[in-house]
Amino acid sequence: MSLPIDPEHRLPSDFVWGVATSAFQIEGAAHDDGKGESIWDVFCRQSGAIADGSDASVACDHVHRLDEDLDLIASLGVDAYRFSISWPRVQPQGWGPWSEEGLGFYDRLVDGLLARGIQPFATLYHWDLPQVLQTQGGWVARDTVHRFVDYARGVQRRLGDRLASIATHNEPWVIATLGHELGIFAPGQKSRAAAAQVSHHLLLSHGLALQALRADGATAPLGIVLNMSPQDPATPDPADQALAHLQDGRGLRWYMDPLLRGRYPEDVWADLGRDAPRMEPTDLAAIAQPLDWLGVNYYTRNVSSSAGPWDPAAHGLPVTDMGWEICPDSFHALLTRLHSDYALPPTYITENGGAFPDPVQADGLVHDHDRIDYLRTHIAAVVRAAQEGVPLAGYFVWSLMDNFEWASGYAKRFGIVHVDYATLARTPKASARAYRDALTRWRAGARA
Ligand code: PNW
Numbered sequence: 001m002s003l004p005i006d007p008e009h010r011l012p013s014d015f016v017w018g019v020a021t022s023a024f025q026i027e028g029a030a031h032d033d034g035k036g037e038s039i040w041d042v043f044c045r046q047s048g049a050i051a052d053g054s055d056a057s058v059a060c061d062h063v064h065r066l067d068e069d070l071d072l073i074a075s076l077g078v079d080a081y082r083f084s085i086s087w088p089r090v091q092p093q094g095w096g097p098w099s100e101e102g103l104g105f106y107d108r109l110v111d112g113l114l115a116r117g118i119q120p121f122a123t124l125y126h127w128d129l130p131q132v133l134q135t136q137g138g139w140v141a142r143d144t145v146h147r148f149v150d151y152a153r154g155v156q157r158r159l160g161d162r163l164a165s166i167a168t169h170n171e172p173w174v175i176a177t178l179g180h181e182l183g184i185f186a187p188g189q190k191s192r193a194a195a196a197q198v199s200h201h202l203l204l205s206h207g208l209a210l211q212a213l214r215a216d217g218a219t220a221p222l223g224i225v226l227n228m229s230p231q232d233p234a235t236p237d238p239a240d241q242a243l244a245h246l247q248d249g250r251g252l253r254w255y256m257d258p259l260l261r262g263r264y265p266e267d268v269w270a271d272l273g274r275d276a277p278r279m280e281p282t283d284l285a286a287i288a289q290p291l292d293w294l295g296v297n298y299y300t301r302n303v304s305s306s307a308g309p310w311d312p313a314a315h316g317l318p319v320t321d322m323g324w325e326i327c328p329d330s331f332h333a334l335l336t337r338l339h340s341d342y343a344l345p346p347t348y349i350t351e352n353g354g355a356f357p358d359p360v361q362a363d364g365l366v367h368d369h370d371r372i373d374y375l376r377t378h379i380a381a382v383v384r385a386a387q388e389g390v391p392l393a394g395y396f397v398w399s400l401m402d403n404f405e406w407a408s409g410y411a412k413r414f415g416i417v418h419v420d421y422a423t424l425a426r427t428p429k430a431s432a433r434a435y436r437d438a439l440t441r442w443r444a445g446a447r448a
Contacts, residue, residue: 010387016119016394017439018080019073019416020351022126022170024056025403027086029063034099036092038128039138043186052409059404061424063105070112072417072426073400077436080119080164082350082396083109084126087151094130095147103158110162119164121350121396123225124152124209126170127179127186134187139175139198145205152209156218163220167295167350168209171227172202173251184407193275200277203258207287214289225295225350226255230330230337234305244304246271251302260342262288293393295350296338298378301330320374321355321412328377335385335392346393352378353398355405355412358429366418366429375431379438397435401426 024040044055062069073081087094089102106122113120125148133144152168160166169175178185181195189195210222231247233240249268257265262284269276299322303310312318312325319325331352338344354374358366375397386392402415410421416432419425 010383011442012386012393015386015392016079016348017442018078018082018119018121018394018396019076019400020082020121020396020398021062021400021403022084022123023086023089024059024084024126024128025399025405026060026062026401027089028057028059028061030055030057032063032089032101034089034092034101035086036088036094037131038086038088039131039134039186040128042131042134043188046188049188050407050409052411054404054409056404058424060401060419060426065424066105066108066112068426069400070109070116072428073113073118074116075428075436076400076416076432077439078118080121080394080396081113081400082121082123084123084128084170085155086128087125088128088130091151091154092130092132094133094144095150098154106155106159110159114162120162121165121167122155122159122163122220123167123170124148124155125168127175129187138187139201140180140189140194142201145201145208148205149208149212153212153216156213156216156220160213160216160218160220165293166213166218166220166222167225168206168222169202170225170350171297172199172206172224172255173227175199175202177250192272196272196275196277199254200279200283203255203287204279204283206259207289210289210291211286221292223291223293223295223345223348224259225297226252227297227299227351228252228334228338229298229300229302230334231302231304232330234303234307234310237306239306240304243306247302247304256338256342258284258287259291259294260288260344291345293346293348294344295348296335297351297398298331298334298349299352299354299398300324301327301334320370321357322408324354326354326374326377328381331378332381332385335382335390336388339385339388339390344391346391348394348396349382349392350396351398352382352395353414353416355414358402358413358418360418360420360427364427366427368416368429368431371416371429371431372434375435 110120176195176199180189180198183190231244233244249265253265356370399414401417402413402419405412418427
Protein backbone atom coordinates (compact mmCIF):
# COMPACT_ATOMS: atom_id res chain seq x y z
CA MET A 1 0.00 0.00 0.00
CA SER A 2 1.34 3.43 -0.85
CA LEU A 3 0.57 7.12 -0.64
CA PRO A 4 -0.04 8.29 -4.19
CA ILE A 5 1.33 11.81 -3.80
CA ASP A 6 0.99 13.15 -7.30
CA PRO A 7 4.47 14.28 -8.35
CA GLU A 8 3.51 16.31 -11.41
CA HIS A 9 5.10 19.65 -10.49
CA ARG A 10 2.06 20.63 -8.47
CA LEU A 11 4.18 21.53 -5.48
CA PRO A 12 7.22 23.80 -5.40
CA SER A 13 10.35 21.70 -5.89
CA ASP A 14 11.68 22.98 -2.55
CA PHE A 15 8.52 21.84 -0.74
CA VAL A 16 9.57 20.53 2.68
CA TRP A 17 8.42 17.09 3.85
CA GLY A 18 8.91 16.29 7.50
CA VAL A 19 7.83 14.68 10.73
CA ALA A 20 7.07 16.43 14.03
CA THR A 21 7.30 15.87 17.80
CA SER A 22 7.40 18.01 20.93
CA ALA A 23 9.84 17.96 23.83
CA PHE A 24 7.54 17.01 26.70
CA GLN A 25 5.87 14.25 24.70
CA ILE A 26 9.05 12.33 23.81
CA GLU A 27 12.07 13.44 25.81
CA GLY A 28 11.68 11.86 29.25
CA ALA A 29 14.80 12.52 31.35
CA ALA A 30 12.51 14.73 33.41
CA HIS A 31 14.81 14.79 36.39
CA ASP A 32 18.18 14.82 34.64
CA ASP A 33 20.94 17.09 35.88
CA GLY A 34 20.03 20.71 35.85
CA LYS A 35 16.52 20.42 34.41
CA GLY A 36 13.75 22.39 36.08
CA GLU A 37 10.16 21.18 36.43
CA SER A 38 7.52 22.27 33.96
CA ILE A 39 3.83 22.89 34.54
CA TRP A 40 3.12 19.59 32.77
CA ASP A 41 5.35 17.63 35.21
CA VAL A 42 3.24 19.11 38.01
CA PHE A 43 -0.11 18.70 36.19
CA CYS A 44 0.53 14.97 35.63
CA ARG A 45 0.66 14.46 39.42
CA GLN A 46 -2.87 15.86 39.84
CA SER A 47 -5.21 12.96 40.38
CA GLY A 48 -7.48 12.37 37.40
CA ALA A 49 -5.63 14.80 35.12
CA ILE A 50 -4.18 12.11 32.81
CA ALA A 51 -6.54 9.39 31.55
CA ASP A 52 -4.23 6.45 32.27
CA GLY A 53 -2.63 8.03 35.34
CA SER A 54 0.73 8.18 33.57
CA ASP A 55 3.32 10.93 33.37
CA ALA A 56 6.12 11.83 30.96
CA SER A 57 9.14 11.35 33.20
CA VAL A 58 10.37 8.61 30.83
CA ALA A 59 8.06 9.03 27.80
CA CYS A 60 10.06 7.77 24.76
CA ASP A 61 13.36 8.36 26.61
CA HIS A 62 14.43 10.38 23.59
CA VAL A 63 17.12 12.33 25.49
CA HIS A 64 18.98 9.08 26.23
CA ARG A 65 18.33 7.61 22.77
CA LEU A 66 19.22 10.62 20.66
CA ASP A 67 21.55 8.90 18.20
CA GLU A 68 19.12 6.04 17.58
CA ASP A 69 16.31 8.53 17.00
CA LEU A 70 18.41 10.67 14.65
CA ASP A 71 19.09 7.56 12.56
CA LEU A 72 15.39 6.71 12.70
CA ILE A 73 14.43 10.17 11.37
CA ALA A 74 17.06 9.86 8.63
CA SER A 75 15.70 6.42 7.65
CA LEU A 76 12.36 8.06 6.77
CA GLY A 77 13.97 10.13 4.03
CA VAL A 78 12.40 13.39 5.24
CA ASP A 79 13.75 16.86 4.50
CA ALA A 80 13.03 18.28 7.94
CA TYR A 81 12.34 17.46 11.56
CA ARG A 82 10.10 19.67 13.70
CA PHE A 83 10.86 19.48 17.43
CA SER A 84 10.43 21.76 20.41
CA ILE A 85 12.88 23.00 22.99
CA SER A 86 12.02 22.42 26.62
CA TRP A 87 12.35 25.80 28.32
CA PRO A 88 12.99 24.31 31.80
CA ARG A 89 15.65 21.98 30.37
CA VAL A 90 17.71 24.90 29.07
CA GLN A 91 16.74 27.56 31.64
CA PRO A 92 15.54 25.66 34.72
CA GLN A 93 13.86 28.57 36.51
CA GLY A 94 12.55 30.34 33.42
CA TRP A 95 14.93 33.25 33.96
CA GLY A 96 18.56 33.76 34.91
CA PRO A 97 21.07 30.91 34.66
CA TRP A 98 21.21 28.54 31.70
CA SER A 99 21.79 24.80 31.95
CA GLU A 100 24.80 23.69 29.95
CA GLU A 101 23.51 20.08 30.01
CA GLY A 102 20.21 21.22 28.52
CA LEU A 103 21.70 23.47 25.84
CA GLY A 104 24.25 20.76 25.03
CA PHE A 105 21.44 18.30 24.33
CA TYR A 106 19.86 20.58 21.71
CA ASP A 107 23.31 21.32 20.28
CA ARG A 108 23.75 17.59 19.66
CA LEU A 109 20.23 17.26 18.27
CA VAL A 110 20.70 20.12 15.80
CA ASP A 111 24.20 19.04 14.75
CA GLY A 112 23.02 15.45 14.38
CA LEU A 113 20.19 16.55 12.08
CA LEU A 114 22.48 18.72 9.97
CA ALA A 115 25.03 15.91 9.70
CA ARG A 116 22.25 13.75 8.23
CA GLY A 117 21.07 16.44 5.82
CA ILE A 118 17.85 17.16 7.74
CA GLN A 119 16.62 20.72 8.34
CA PRO A 120 15.99 21.54 12.01
CA PHE A 121 12.62 23.29 12.55
CA ALA A 122 12.55 24.41 16.20
CA THR A 123 9.54 25.49 18.26
CA LEU A 124 10.40 27.55 21.33
CA TYR A 125 7.25 26.89 23.34
CA HIS A 126 5.19 23.70 23.08
CA TRP A 127 3.40 24.09 26.43
CA ASP A 128 6.06 23.16 29.04
CA LEU A 129 6.37 26.41 31.01
CA PRO A 130 8.96 26.35 33.82
CA GLN A 131 6.98 25.74 37.03
CA VAL A 132 8.87 28.58 38.76
CA LEU A 133 7.20 31.02 36.36
CA GLN A 134 3.79 29.44 37.03
CA THR A 135 4.21 30.19 40.74
CA GLN A 136 4.68 33.83 39.68
CA GLY A 137 1.42 33.89 37.72
CA GLY A 138 2.34 31.99 34.55
CA TRP A 139 1.01 33.34 31.26
CA VAL A 140 -1.66 35.37 33.07
CA ALA A 141 1.17 37.60 34.31
CA ARG A 142 2.56 40.14 31.85
CA ASP A 143 6.05 39.54 33.25
CA THR A 144 6.11 36.07 31.65
CA VAL A 145 6.07 37.80 28.26
CA HIS A 146 9.46 39.34 29.00
CA ARG A 147 10.83 36.09 30.45
CA PHE A 148 9.87 34.39 27.16
CA VAL A 149 11.64 37.04 25.07
CA ASP A 150 14.83 36.55 27.13
CA TYR A 151 14.54 32.78 26.69
CA ALA A 152 14.05 33.16 22.93
CA ARG A 153 17.15 35.35 22.70
CA GLY A 154 19.21 32.81 24.65
CA VAL A 155 18.18 29.96 22.36
CA GLN A 156 18.89 32.01 19.26
CA ARG A 157 22.33 32.99 20.61
CA ARG A 158 23.23 29.33 21.10
CA LEU A 159 21.49 27.57 18.19
CA GLY A 160 20.15 30.24 15.84
CA ASP A 161 22.83 30.04 13.16
CA ARG A 162 22.08 26.34 12.60
CA LEU A 163 18.26 26.35 12.64
CA ALA A 164 16.27 26.23 9.39
CA SER A 165 13.20 27.71 11.09
CA ILE A 166 12.07 29.06 14.45
CA ALA A 167 8.47 29.06 15.72
CA THR A 168 7.63 31.05 18.82
CA HIS A 169 4.50 29.23 20.04
CA ASN A 170 2.64 26.04 19.28
CA GLU A 171 -1.15 26.43 19.35
CA PRO A 172 -1.87 29.41 21.62
CA TRP A 173 -5.60 28.51 21.46
CA VAL A 174 -4.92 25.17 23.16
CA ILE A 175 -2.77 26.80 25.85
CA ALA A 176 -5.37 29.48 26.57
CA THR A 177 -8.59 27.52 26.20
CA LEU A 178 -7.75 23.96 27.25
CA GLY A 179 -5.18 25.08 29.84
CA HIS A 180 -6.86 28.14 31.38
CA GLU A 181 -10.59 28.12 30.52
CA LEU A 182 -11.55 24.42 30.48
CA GLY A 183 -8.72 23.31 32.78
CA ILE A 184 -8.15 19.96 31.03
CA PHE A 185 -4.50 20.78 30.14
CA ALA A 186 -1.78 22.31 32.33
CA PRO A 187 -1.94 24.46 34.36
CA GLY A 188 -5.58 23.40 34.85
CA GLN A 189 -7.15 26.81 35.39
CA LYS A 190 -10.86 27.43 34.82
CA SER A 191 -11.42 31.10 34.07
CA ARG A 192 -12.52 32.67 30.81
CA ALA A 193 -10.90 35.98 31.77
CA ALA A 194 -7.59 34.25 32.56
CA ALA A 195 -7.72 32.42 29.22
CA ALA A 196 -8.31 35.65 27.30
CA GLN A 197 -5.41 37.34 29.11
CA VAL A 198 -3.17 34.33 28.39
CA SER A 199 -4.02 34.41 24.67
CA HIS A 200 -3.07 38.09 24.54
CA HIS A 201 0.20 37.53 26.39
CA LEU A 202 1.13 34.60 24.14
CA LEU A 203 0.55 36.74 21.04
CA LEU A 204 2.41 39.68 22.55
CA SER A 205 5.37 37.49 23.54
CA HIS A 206 5.44 36.15 19.98
CA GLY A 207 5.59 39.67 18.51
CA LEU A 208 8.17 40.97 20.97
CA ALA A 209 10.31 37.85 20.44
CA LEU A 210 10.26 38.39 16.66
CA GLN A 211 11.39 42.01 17.18
CA ALA A 212 14.15 40.95 19.57
CA LEU A 213 15.43 38.06 17.46
CA ARG A 214 15.53 40.26 14.35
CA ALA A 215 17.35 42.99 16.27
CA ASP A 216 19.85 40.29 17.31
CA GLY A 217 20.43 39.39 13.65
CA ALA A 218 18.38 36.20 13.38
CA THR A 219 18.90 34.39 10.10
CA ALA A 220 16.33 31.59 10.56
CA PRO A 221 12.84 32.38 9.22
CA LEU A 222 10.50 33.24 12.12
CA GLY A 223 6.89 32.17 12.51
CA ILE A 224 4.13 30.87 14.77
CA VAL A 225 2.03 27.68 14.73
CA LEU A 226 -1.78 27.81 15.09
CA ASN A 227 -4.24 24.92 15.35
CA MET A 228 -7.25 25.39 13.13
CA SER A 229 -10.58 23.61 12.72
CA PRO A 230 -13.25 24.81 10.32
CA GLN A 231 -16.54 25.33 12.16
CA ASP A 232 -19.60 24.04 10.35
CA PRO A 233 -23.13 24.73 11.62
CA ALA A 234 -25.00 21.52 12.49
CA THR A 235 -28.13 22.78 10.73
CA PRO A 236 -29.07 25.84 8.63
CA ASP A 237 -30.78 27.19 11.75
CA PRO A 238 -29.60 30.80 12.40
CA ALA A 239 -28.64 29.87 15.98
CA ASP A 240 -26.24 27.19 14.70
CA GLN A 241 -24.86 29.54 12.07
CA ALA A 242 -24.23 32.25 14.64
CA LEU A 243 -22.53 29.76 16.95
CA ALA A 244 -20.31 28.46 14.15
CA HIS A 245 -19.27 32.03 13.33
CA LEU A 246 -18.46 32.79 16.97
CA GLN A 247 -16.49 29.54 17.38
CA ASP A 248 -14.53 30.40 14.25
CA GLY A 249 -13.89 33.79 15.81
CA ARG A 250 -12.65 32.32 19.08
CA GLY A 251 -10.49 29.65 17.49
CA LEU A 252 -9.15 31.16 14.29
CA ARG A 253 -9.87 34.89 13.82
CA TRP A 254 -8.85 35.71 17.43
CA TYR A 255 -5.29 34.68 16.50
CA MET A 256 -5.10 35.35 12.75
CA ASP A 257 -6.58 38.87 12.87
CA PRO A 258 -4.10 40.39 15.35
CA LEU A 259 -1.16 38.59 13.70
CA LEU A 260 -2.01 39.55 10.12
CA ARG A 261 -4.32 42.58 10.46
CA GLY A 262 -3.25 44.19 13.73
CA ARG A 263 -6.61 43.95 15.53
CA TYR A 264 -8.82 41.57 17.46
CA PRO A 265 -12.14 40.58 15.86
CA GLU A 266 -14.86 42.89 17.21
CA ASP A 267 -17.53 40.23 17.63
CA VAL A 268 -15.32 38.03 19.82
CA TRP A 269 -14.08 41.02 21.82
CA ALA A 270 -17.69 42.10 22.45
CA ASP A 271 -18.71 38.56 23.39
CA LEU A 272 -15.94 38.49 26.03
CA GLY A 273 -17.39 41.57 27.73
CA ARG A 274 -15.68 42.06 31.08
CA ASP A 275 -13.43 39.06 30.37
CA ALA A 276 -11.68 40.85 27.48
CA PRO A 277 -7.89 41.06 28.00
CA ARG A 278 -6.12 44.10 29.46
CA MET A 279 -3.63 45.52 27.01
CA GLU A 280 -1.32 48.46 26.47
CA PRO A 281 -1.59 50.87 23.53
CA THR A 282 1.42 49.52 21.63
CA ASP A 283 0.58 45.82 22.05
CA LEU A 284 -1.36 45.33 18.82
CA ALA A 285 1.43 46.84 16.72
CA ALA A 286 3.94 44.61 18.50
CA ILE A 287 1.89 41.48 17.77
CA ALA A 288 1.54 42.24 14.05
CA GLN A 289 5.24 41.82 13.20
CA PRO A 290 5.69 40.53 9.66
CA LEU A 291 5.72 36.72 9.69
CA ASP A 292 8.33 34.91 7.62
CA TRP A 293 6.00 31.92 7.66
CA LEU A 294 2.82 30.59 9.25
CA GLY A 295 2.31 27.09 10.64
CA VAL A 296 -1.11 25.41 10.48
CA ASN A 297 -1.94 22.29 12.49
CA TYR A 298 -5.01 20.49 11.18
CA TYR A 299 -6.65 17.35 12.55
CA THR A 300 -10.42 17.69 12.15
CA ARG A 301 -13.35 20.03 11.64
CA ASN A 302 -15.81 21.00 14.34
CA VAL A 303 -19.60 21.04 14.08
CA SER A 304 -21.36 23.81 16.02
CA SER A 305 -24.75 22.96 17.42
CA SER A 306 -26.75 25.21 19.70
CA ALA A 307 -28.34 22.00 21.03
CA GLY A 308 -25.06 21.00 22.70
CA PRO A 309 -21.95 18.93 21.90
CA TRP A 310 -22.08 17.24 18.50
CA ASP A 311 -20.52 13.79 18.22
CA PRO A 312 -19.46 12.72 14.71
CA ALA A 313 -19.46 9.00 15.59
CA ALA A 314 -23.10 9.26 16.71
CA HIS A 315 -23.84 10.59 13.21
CA GLY A 316 -22.15 7.61 11.59
CA LEU A 317 -19.13 9.61 10.43
CA PRO A 318 -15.61 8.14 10.38
CA VAL A 319 -13.49 9.10 13.39
CA THR A 320 -9.97 8.50 14.67
CA ASP A 321 -9.16 6.97 18.05
CA MET A 322 -9.46 10.50 19.54
CA GLY A 323 -13.12 10.57 18.39
CA TRP A 324 -12.15 13.31 15.90
CA GLU A 325 -13.96 13.19 12.56
CA ILE A 326 -11.81 12.26 9.56
CA CYS A 327 -12.56 15.05 7.13
CA PRO A 328 -9.96 15.84 4.44
CA ASP A 329 -12.40 18.05 2.50
CA SER A 330 -12.51 20.43 5.46
CA PHE A 331 -8.70 20.58 5.34
CA HIS A 332 -8.82 21.72 1.72
CA ALA A 333 -11.64 24.17 2.51
CA LEU A 334 -9.66 25.60 5.43
CA LEU A 335 -6.57 26.23 3.30
CA THR A 336 -8.42 27.94 0.45
CA ARG A 337 -10.41 30.03 2.93
CA LEU A 338 -7.21 31.19 4.68
CA HIS A 339 -5.76 32.19 1.31
CA SER A 340 -8.83 34.22 0.36
CA ASP A 341 -9.31 35.90 3.78
CA TYR A 342 -5.69 36.73 4.67
CA ALA A 343 -2.43 37.78 3.00
CA LEU A 344 -0.71 34.50 3.86
CA PRO A 345 3.05 34.27 4.19
CA PRO A 346 4.59 30.94 3.08
CA THR A 347 2.49 28.42 5.01
CA TYR A 348 3.59 25.09 6.42
CA ILE A 349 1.31 22.32 7.57
CA THR A 350 3.24 21.87 10.82
CA GLU A 351 1.06 19.00 12.09
CA ASN A 352 -1.40 16.58 10.52
CA GLY A 353 -2.04 12.97 11.40
CA GLY A 354 -4.31 10.56 13.22
CA ALA A 355 -4.48 8.39 16.32
CA PHE A 356 -5.43 4.78 15.60
CA PRO A 357 -5.39 1.69 17.85
CA ASP A 358 -2.50 0.09 15.91
CA PRO A 359 -2.36 -3.46 17.26
CA VAL A 360 0.97 -5.20 16.68
CA GLN A 361 0.18 -8.08 14.30
CA ALA A 362 1.40 -11.65 14.52
CA ASP A 363 4.35 -10.78 12.28
CA GLY A 364 5.48 -8.20 14.86
CA LEU A 365 4.58 -5.31 12.56
CA VAL A 366 1.89 -2.65 12.63
CA HIS A 367 -0.16 -2.59 9.44
CA ASP A 368 -1.76 0.81 10.08
CA HIS A 369 -3.84 1.09 6.94
CA ASP A 370 -6.23 3.55 8.64
CA ARG A 371 -3.34 5.95 9.15
CA ILE A 372 -2.04 5.46 5.61
CA ASP A 373 -5.51 6.29 4.36
CA TYR A 374 -5.69 9.36 6.60
CA LEU A 375 -2.31 10.64 5.39
CA ARG A 376 -3.06 9.87 1.74
CA THR A 377 -6.35 11.80 1.70
CA HIS A 378 -5.03 14.72 3.73
CA ILE A 379 -1.86 15.08 1.65
CA ALA A 380 -4.08 15.04 -1.44
CA ALA A 381 -6.02 17.96 0.07
CA VAL A 382 -2.75 19.87 0.57
CA VAL A 383 -1.61 19.19 -3.00
CA ARG A 384 -4.97 20.33 -4.36
CA ALA A 385 -4.89 23.56 -2.33
CA ALA A 386 -1.32 24.27 -3.45
CA GLN A 387 -2.32 23.73 -7.05
CA GLU A 388 -5.10 26.28 -6.55
CA GLY A 389 -2.60 28.89 -5.44
CA VAL A 390 -2.43 28.57 -1.65
CA PRO A 391 1.22 29.39 -0.79
CA LEU A 392 2.07 26.06 0.84
CA ALA A 393 5.72 25.42 1.62
CA GLY A 394 5.80 22.12 3.52
CA TYR A 395 4.00 19.35 5.37
CA PHE A 396 4.88 17.59 8.64
CA VAL A 397 3.29 14.35 9.84
CA TRP A 398 2.27 14.28 13.49
CA SER A 399 4.03 12.31 14.74
CA LEU A 400 7.44 10.74 14.21
CA MET A 401 6.65 8.16 16.90
CA ASP A 402 3.99 7.22 19.43
CA ASN A 403 4.34 9.46 22.47
CA PHE A 404 2.74 11.01 25.54
CA GLU A 405 -0.57 12.33 24.22
CA TRP A 406 -1.14 14.92 26.98
CA ALA A 407 -4.33 14.29 29.00
CA SER A 408 -4.83 11.00 27.10
CA GLY A 409 -1.50 9.59 28.32
CA TYR A 410 0.02 6.77 26.27
CA ALA A 411 -3.25 5.17 25.14
CA LYS A 412 -3.53 7.23 21.95
CA ARG A 413 -0.95 6.48 19.28
CA PHE A 414 -0.16 9.09 16.59
CA GLY A 415 3.24 7.78 15.48
CA ILE A 416 4.32 6.45 12.10
CA VAL A 417 6.87 4.61 14.26
CA HIS A 418 5.53 2.28 16.96
CA VAL A 419 6.93 2.58 20.49
CA ASP A 420 6.73 -0.43 22.82
CA TYR A 421 6.58 1.32 26.20
CA ALA A 422 7.79 -1.80 28.05
CA THR A 423 11.08 -1.95 26.13
CA LEU A 424 11.07 1.49 24.43
CA ALA A 425 11.82 -0.33 21.17
CA ARG A 426 10.96 1.69 18.07
CA THR A 427 9.45 -0.15 15.08
CA PRO A 428 8.45 1.72 11.92
CA LYS A 429 4.80 1.07 11.04
CA ALA A 430 3.58 0.44 7.50
CA SER A 431 2.77 4.18 7.32
CA ALA A 432 6.45 5.06 7.83
CA ARG A 433 7.42 3.02 4.80
CA ALA A 434 4.49 4.39 2.77
CA TYR A 435 5.51 7.98 3.62
CA ARG A 436 9.15 7.32 2.75
CA ASP A 437 8.24 5.65 -0.54
CA ALA A 438 5.88 8.49 -1.46
CA LEU A 439 8.60 11.08 -0.86
CA THR A 440 11.04 9.08 -2.97
CA ARG A 441 8.57 8.93 -5.84
CA TRP A 442 7.67 12.62 -5.46
CA ARG A 443 11.33 13.62 -5.63
CA ALA A 444 11.86 11.50 -8.74
CA GLY A 445 8.87 13.25 -10.36
CA ALA A 446 9.79 16.74 -9.17
CA ARG A 447 13.23 16.38 -10.74
CA ALA A 448 11.92 15.04 -14.03
C1 PNW B 1 -1.85 19.17 19.06
N1 PNW B 1 -8.12 20.09 20.42
O1 PNW B 1 -2.67 19.27 20.19
C2 PNW B 1 -0.45 19.31 19.61
O2 PNW B 1 0.32 20.28 18.95
C3 PNW B 1 0.29 18.03 19.75
O3 PNW B 1 1.24 18.16 20.77
C4 PNW B 1 -0.68 16.89 20.00
O4 PNW B 1 -0.05 15.68 20.31
C5 PNW B 1 -1.52 16.75 18.76
O5 PNW B 1 -2.15 17.98 18.42
C6 PNW B 1 -2.59 15.66 18.84
O6 PNW B 1 -3.50 15.95 19.86
C7 PNW B 1 -4.02 19.46 20.17
O7 PNW B 1 -8.77 19.52 21.34
C8 PNW B 1 -4.73 19.00 21.25
O8 PNW B 1 -8.69 20.82 19.59
C9 PNW B 1 -6.09 19.20 21.33
C10 PNW B 1 -6.73 19.88 20.33
C11 PNW B 1 -6.03 20.38 19.24
C12 PNW B 1 -4.67 20.16 19.16
